[in-house]
Amino acid sequence: VSLVESGGALVQPGGSLTISCAASGFTFIDYNLLWVRQAPGKGLEWIAHITSTSRSISYADSVKGRFTISRDNAHNSAFLKMDNLTAADTATYFCVREPSGLAAPVTGFDFWGQGTLVSISS
Amino acid sequence: SSQLTQPPSVSVSPGQTARITCSGDILARKFVFWYQQKSGQAPVLVIFEDHKRHPAVPDRFSGSSSGTLATLTITGAQVEDEADYYCFSTDIRGDQGVFGGGTKVTVL
Numbered sequence: 001v002s003l004v005e006s007g008g009a010l011v012q013p014g015g016s017l018t019i020s021c022a023a024s025g026f027t028f029i030d031y032n033l034l035w036v037r038q039a040p041g042k043g044l045e046w047i048a049h050i051t052s053t054s055r056s057i058s059y060a061d062s063v064k065g066r067f068t069i070s071r072d073n074a075h076n077s078a079f080l081k082m083d084n085l086t087a088a089d090t091a092t093y094f095c096v097r098e099p100s101g102l103a104a105p106v107t108g109f110d111f112w113g114q115g116t117l118v119s120i121s122s
Numbered sequence: 123s124s125q126l127t128q129p130p131s132v133s134v135s136p137g138q139t140a141r142i143t144c145s146g147d148i149l150a151r152k153f154v155f156w157y158q159q160k161s162g163q164a165p166v167l168v169i170f171e172d173h174k175r176h177p178a179v180p181d182r183f184s185g186s187s188s189g190t191l192a193t194l195t196i197t198g199a200q201v202e203d204e205a206d207y208y209c210f211s212t213d214i215r216g217d218q219g220v221f222g223g224g225t226k227v228t229v230l
Contacts, residue, residue, distance in 0.1 A: 044208050
């Protein structure tokens with residue numbers, strides 16, 4: 001099982017960035033996906049969630065209207081498009097999977113990528 | 123309220139029992155999940171649906187939840203259990219998630 005994030009970068013305030021998550025080693029369509037971020041030295045923050053078929057999408061209030069989560073089930077990938085970035089968005093962004101089936105033996109966020117660092121600074 | 127409150131730190135000696143609490147109104151209606159994050163690593167799932175232990179997690183870890191208070195217990199804590207622990211739940215509508223602020227567990 002692997003989730004590999006990429007695309008983290010240094011971006012100026014007000015700029016945009018799209019980060020990606022490449023999944024392998026499991027049946028991608030059987031899982032919801034989400035992004036969780038962690039500012040340097042701080043705790044975890046849930047920011048966006050997308051169900052297995054993209055039917056349902058939700059965002060934290062802190063990013064609603066600025067961030068867009070999506071996925072491409074044909075290519076086992078997920079994305080987070082981030083607009084109007086501010087210093088408060090500086091964090092490591094983790095791609096996380098969650099079993100989508102009601103009969104899943106384990107629920108919750110059962111596998112995490114290693115994260116990609118997004119830094120917002122002028 | 124969708125906030126979850128954890129103590130910033132817990133310290134125990136090896137072999138002692140560590141208890142990490144998580145409080146919030148939503149816990150009376152929603153499951154709590156617990157994640158362990160060791161320094162420089164990604165988090166891992168420890169407990170799901172209040173008390174179910176992930177198969178890869180040692181049985182010294184257990185979880186419970188009653189009313190608005192959930193507890194992660196490490197019975198016979200080991201040095202390798204030193205980590206930050208986060209509780210997680212969803213808001214009452216189930217469409218937003220929230221983590222507690224995290225508890226740093228020190229075993230020495």
